[in-house]
Amino acid sequence: MADPSTYRPRTGDIPTDPGVYRFRDAEGRVIYVGKAKNLRNRLTNYFQDPANLHPRTQQMVFTAASVQWTVVATEVEALTLEFTWIKEFDPRFNVMYRDDKSYPYLAVTMGEQHPRVHITREARRKDSRYFGPYTQVWAIRETIDLLLRVFPVRTCSAGVFRRAEAQGRPCLLGYIDKCSAPCVGRISEADHRSLAEDLCEFMEGRTRPVMRRLEEEMREASAALDFERAARRRDDLAALEKVLQRNAMVLDDGTDADVFALVTDELDAAVHVFHVRGGRIRGTRGWVVDRADDTPPDALMARLLQQVYGDMPKAPRPLRGRPTGQADATSVDDVAHTPTQAIPRDVLVSVMPEDGPVIEEWLSGLRGARVRLRVPRRGPKAQLMGTVRENAAQALQLHRTRRAGDLTQRSRALEELAEDLDLPAAPLRIECYDISHTQGQDQVGSMVVFEDGVPRKDAYRTFNLRGPDGNGVPDDTAAMDEVLHRRFARLLAEESGLEGEDEDGVAFQSGPVDAGTGRPRRFSYRPDLVVVDGGLPQVNAARATLDGMGVDIAVIGLAKRLEEVWVPGDEFPLILPRSSAALYLLQHLRDESHRFAITKHRRRRGARQTRSVLDDIPGLGPARQKALLRHFGSVKRVRAATEEQIAEVPGIGPQLAALIRARLGDART
Structure with missing residues (x-):
């Protein structure tokens, strides 16, 4: 830990203007960002007698190794810049609020050709409309069920929609009038989009025009003695009234x-x-x-x-x-x-x-x-x-109750793990590796990271395994050797200050922190424990790989059959008690690694199985392929098209059209 006096700037060198300051550690990582009306007054407070500082502030100034500041014109600019830097660097000593749970939203995908209504917990897509967040999923489901009586917008996934479209037969919702069935042409694309827009307007609160229209239709149907239609409109009105009653007025003045x-x-x-x-x-x-x-x-x-x-x-x-x-x-x-x-x-x-x-x-x-x-x-x-x-x-x-139990369990698990494995300290960062493939094809390795006993998902990594000849590796031990070598070769290069390219061809610079941005690099943190999925052969192979690279990190393996913990060089496994918190943590880590690896493997396998002849045409990327298929409908029709017809597709000029015509002609012959 650095002594604050070693990097304290001269008081006269600190400006008295408003600005934003950053404390960095010895490796250049930003650990705290703050703003001040007067930079000199604020920064000198950090370099007073450490005994007068709060323990967390004291820890921050002793962890830091340097401080920088940026002068701005106004306090509002300082506020904006402070937020930008906190969001970019995620400093460990800054207060960051986390959602106490993931809230559901009602989403309408207005960017799709046929808009869809669904429930999501990620309100991110710019071409979708989101309503909420709500507190319960069941409440949204009930609301959607009621609204679909009046606004029968499709709710099916893209796969279900395409299947119904190909079969010419709608799903059950189409038969019970909960969907207007655009998949089989019961409603035009423009009319279906109009329904989606009406739904959005109703959810935004513009309800009176809809209610008036339904009331008028009910009276007209009743006057025409069409009592069945009038009853349907009456039930529609009742459904919308029920939706509105759930959203009570809390401020009579209509305040936003x-x-x-x-x-x-x-x-x-x-x-x-x-x-x-x-x-x-x-x-x-x-x-x-x-x-x-x-x-x-x-x-x-x-x-x-x-x-x-x-x-x-x-x-x-x-x-x-x-x-x-x-x-x-x-x-x-x-x-x-x-x-x-x-x-x-x-x-x-x-x-x-x-x-x-x-x-x-x-x-x-x-x-x-x-x-x-x-x-x-x-x-x-x-x-x-x-x-x-x-x-x-x-x-x-509720958070206090969960936090007490969770922290106690995690701390006990890490302490038990350190004691059972004879580690010098509790392993605060654990990395687990797994291999997934189908009969040797589409081989994928995964790296899952737990910090303080919980997943650190932004640090997860996957590796497409190539082998020495580019055709994959012969077995799981060779696959584990490649994954560990690629991961720790990059770590050693960053720690030693080397520059060059890794085995993926990605250029890297010296040090664990990017000198330009201050953000940590991909593999900048050394784990305290490495866990591999498997028994003694896998763990011995992993140990041999790390020893050959000069990496001194503890390695264990976790076998699936009897949940045995294998330590390199030991003839017999370590059997942890079934109720052990350490065993539960290792199981969670291994299962998460397996899930992550198989998800990546399935994605890679699916991409290989759905390759098209268009993928081999230079200059024809996913966006142009999509435009081409949307215009013609299939590769077969693209083959039958002339060069001039292909060139009419937006984004495809005469030169690329000629290349497509030539390549598809070769493929046809």
Whole structure:
């Protein structure tokens, strides 16, 4: 650990302007990012007597080896740059909120030729419309079931849709009128898209026109003595009324607001938010964070608002030519309101964040209009804040219960593992390797990483195995040798400061951190324990590979049949108790490695089995292939087309059309 006095800058060299600073460790990794109105005042606080610092701050300054700063013009610019760097570098000493669970959304894939309604937990695709987040999947399923009576948009997957299209027969939903069956042409593509747009408008809150239309159709059918049709419209109205009743009015003035409540204790903090649009709750969400230091609530609230609104996507595109802007949706009473996925006019908080006026100005800049940031003191908004605070308190209680059991179990597992394997310390980073193939074809190796007893999925890696002649390896021990050699050769090169290309042909530079960005490189961390899937032959092969490379890391193997733990060189395996927390951790690690390897193998096998003659044509990538097949319908029709007809496809010019014609002609002969 570095002494802060060794890298402390001269006080006179630190500017008094607003800015953002970064602390880096000895390897160049960014470990903390902060902002300040006055850089000199803020930074000198870190270099005071360490005894006066909070333990976590003290740990940070002793872990760091250097500090850098960037001067900006205003505090708002400092806020923006701070968030950008925190998001880019993910510093270990910064507070980062994590969702206390993965929330479901109702999604409408408007970017597809035939839009589809489905439930998802990843609201990322730009060409889809998302509604939520919601708290329960079953609640969304019930809502969809009710809405499909009035808006029979397809809900099937692409595979089911293509199969029905090829057979000329719709699925069950088409027969029970829960789908308009665009797969068999019962509805035109334009009319089906119109249904999807109507559904989106209803979910955004513009419900009155739909209700009026159904009421008029019911009266017309009744007047025409078509009582069966009138009964269907009556049931449709009842279904929509049931959907609306679930979304009660909480603010009579039709306010658009996000309501944040923060609840803390000595170790944790929980935040809950209600997204209120048009006076009604359109979605909820929660976050939790470990309070490793004495960060005050106002600072926690400031970090939360940075994270939530800094990551917020742009407002969705308007429907059917409606004007753009923040008020791009309407409530049940046709009151204009802000979409859920946009910044509202009012942001209500349980505690005013630090630098509140700066954050308010920052939010106003993001929204393009004024945003009011305030703490409600009385009236309906204060009552709503109490409800949100109660939700946060319950989430914190649940998190505390889970956290206590989880941390105890993980700590015990790592301690037992260190004791059973005679390791010098608990293995905080464990890497597990597995091999997957089908009779020697499409060989894939996987590397799964656990840190502090939990998966670190951003560090997972897969390896396409080639062998010495490029045709694969003869057996699993040779495959494990290749995977370990490729992984640890890169690690040793980075640790020793070498530069060059790895065995995948990827160029790398010296050191575990990119000098330009400060981000860790792919294989920059050395594991404390290596686990291989298999028995004594596999573990001995792994040990021989690492010894040949001069890598001194503990290696074990876990056999599937009797869950035996094999140690290199030992004639008999180590049998852990069936109730052992260490055995449970190893099983979880091995199963995760197997899952990851077989998923990659199936993807590779599927890609090989679905290769097309178009894949061998230079310059014809996936996008152009898709355009070509969409235009002609099949490779057979492309073969029958002339060079001029092929050149008419967008993205394919005369030169490429001539090449396609020549290659397909050769393939035909």
